[in-house]
Amino acid sequence: MRLYLLRHAIAAPHDPALWSDDRERPLTTDGMRRMKRGARGMRRLGMRFDLILSSPLTRAVETARIVLAAGGGAPDLKLLKPLAPGGGTGGVFAALTGLPPQARVLLVGHEPDLGLLAAGLLLDRRDEMPLEFKKGGLCRIDTEGAPRLGNGRLVFHLTPRMLRRLGGPAR
16 A cells, blocks of 8 residues: 655644634645645656545645645545544554555645654554654655554655655746
8 A cells, every 4th residue: 555644734823813723723825835836746756646534624624635636636535533633543544444455545634643653654663763744744655455553664755845846836
């Protein structure tokens, strides 16, 4: 299975006066612009997804929709509560169980959970090497069969700047 882990793009600052529920905090205009360019970079690298699973938080869903729009394909976009902050890896692994072994799945989430998920896929003890994801950063981890602790292989880990450069000039 090919798993792509993407941290949501730049979101508005935490401000309870504007968003009493932090789950509703949206992307900034700059965050959307940068993510669109990064999504073009993903497309230029030939990334295609069979399924997109996103945290239900607004900023993650908006990020997933930007990637979906840039991809040209029509994979399913589903919300997955375990991708929300504090959701844990067990629910993510359960959601991936039963998918075809050749599935290409994009997971859109948050730090530090995304870094811990990546580390868990790579090592039995995820606290030994958490990966850090900048906002809009992406990695690909391949697994043999269903994902489980320690059975992944890191293929790449790209910063948002790398993705934007691959996406070409700003439009």
